[in-house]
Amino acid sequence: MPKNTTPETTPEETAEDLSEIRQIRRDKLAKLRDEGRDPFTETKFERTAYSTDIKNNFEQWEEKDVAVCGRLMSKRDMGKAFFADLRDDKDRIQLYVRIDDLGEEAFSEFKKWDIGDIIGVTGFAFRTRRGEISVHCKTVKLLAKSLLPLPEKFHGLTDTETRFRQRYVDLIVNPEVRRNFEIRSQFIRHVRRFLDERGYMEVETPVLNTISGGATARPFVTHHNALDIDMYMRIATELHLKRLVVGGIERVYEIGRIFRNEGMDTKHNPEFTTVELYEAYADFNDMMDLFEDLLSSAANDILGTYDVTWQGENISLAPGFKRMTMAEAVKEYLGVDFMPQMSDADAVALAKSVGVEIPKEKEKTWGNALYECFDQKVEEKLIQPTFITMHPVDVSPLAKRSPKDPRLTERFELFICHSEMGNAFSELNDPIDQKQRFQKQVELRGKGDDEAGMMDEDYVTALEYGLPPTGGLGIGIDRCVMLLTGVDSIREVILFPTMKPIDQ
Secondary structure, three states: OOEEOOOOOOOOOOHHHHHHHHHHHHHHHHHHHHOOOOHHHOOOOOOOOOHHHHHHOHHHHEOOEEEEEEEEEEEEEOOOEEEEEEEOOOOEEEEEEEHHHHOHHHHHHHHHOOOOOEEEEEEEEEEOOOOOEEEEEEEEEEEEOOOOOOOOOOOOOOOHHHHHHOHHHHHHHOHHHHHHHHHHHHHHHHHHHHHHOOOOEEOOOOOEEOOOOOOOOOOOEEEEOOOOEEEEEOOOOHHHHHHHHHOOOOEEEEEEEEEOOOOOEOOEOOEEEEEEEEEEOOOHHHHHHHHHHHHHHHHHHHHOOOEEEEOOEEEEOOOOOEEEEHHHHHHHHHOOOOOOOOOHHHHHHHHHHOOOOOOOOOOOOHHHHHHHHHHHHHHHHOOOOEEEEOOEHHHOOOEOEOOOOOOEEOEEEEEEOOEEEEEEEEEOOOHHHHHHHHHHHHHHHHOOOOOOOOOOHHHHHHHHHOOOOEEEEEEEHHHHHHHHHOOOOHHHOOOOOOOOOOOO
16 A cells, blocks of 8 residues: 655644744755745646546546646655645545656655645546546646645644634635535625615625614724724614615615624624615515525525524424514413513513513613513524514614504514524614614613613714615524534634634
8 A cells, every 4th residue: 555645743743843844844945945946936827627627527628638736635655656636726636646757857856845735737637547537747836835734634623723713724624614604605695696686785884983883782992093083893784774775775785794892602703794684665574574585595595405404403494484472482481471561570570480580780671571581581492493573672772663562662583593593673763762762772871781872863863854664684694604504603604703812
């Protein structure tokens, strides 16, 4: 059996060993430069085919000239010949490198190349006696020198911290993780196509703002030197998008990065991606229909099925998601009914009767009592896609009150596997009511609730010009991609997640 000459590292390799390997590779680079063959001076390689082009259409390529390029992933020494693996943007393909074809000098140089080097080869496509489609090399060229060894082949790069910190290495040695990001890209394209086809206009709104608004969340604060003012990185795109609806853009959306200065866990990263959309003359029921259609069609188009497995659960994304009010969900799962008229004190007592306490920074109101019952006890029980509707006014400062019960708002959130996937309202368009709710948020902020919103006088002014009845929806792109890929950590679907510095 030929020896695999891959000079890989092992988990037990010491820092001294790594320094030695790095120095050996630097010495090789120095020698090449001394000989006037610096690989980093190469500017281009004329590729004629990818690995998948050759393997998927071999009849067209057999015995035909071909030029391929990519990263050298392994070498197997046969004496006067090598078999090697090259990985390009699409897949891997085997190379057959023989001294009789290259000549002694070029073959000798190839023998010195390291795993991880970037190379280009020309030759012809053929099938080996064992049936593997390969490239019989006529020329080989070093295009970039790898100065660090890749992780050892059989142990791989498995430490999650290292994988996320060095995503470039993760993608090299664990090519299967690329699937997550391909699905992410496909999902974002699907969202754009889905909304564009329905007459929505994509826009961009500011990331830096003089106030924090559009959601209840703790913002990041930065300083604008020229204006000498503190500014906030956006926690939502909502208020600017609704200003555009006031301006007459009746269907509008934005796919953008959001920043929230909050905790990190498997479902939360300080910066994440959402799509927010607004449609004039629509309400939250229209948004429910749209969200269900968008998510179901994405699964079917991207995965070819409505059935996915996430967090150990078999989930059906077939149309027909369950819909229930928050009070109905609390009654079904906890056995307590908040809908009869009752005082705030009675509502708080009802919550306590099922083991729910109101956080000290929240006011002890009927609405907060209902919400905390749901948040603390019910959300965790929602596995299959479920729309939870009619949220209390206390926790929905931007949603329109229900005409049937002024304690509630026309709002929903979609939950799958006890995870919130999106949030939507029939948007509040009464400027007087809106200003009062902003003022309530200001009061809560003054009492120490740093997630409460701020007063946005300009937005109130925009509402005074007239916002049509409007339905709005915000969807977490990262959560949806987690669902479609079946991964349990948000860091698996963000290429470069936020990480704690190594020296801390």
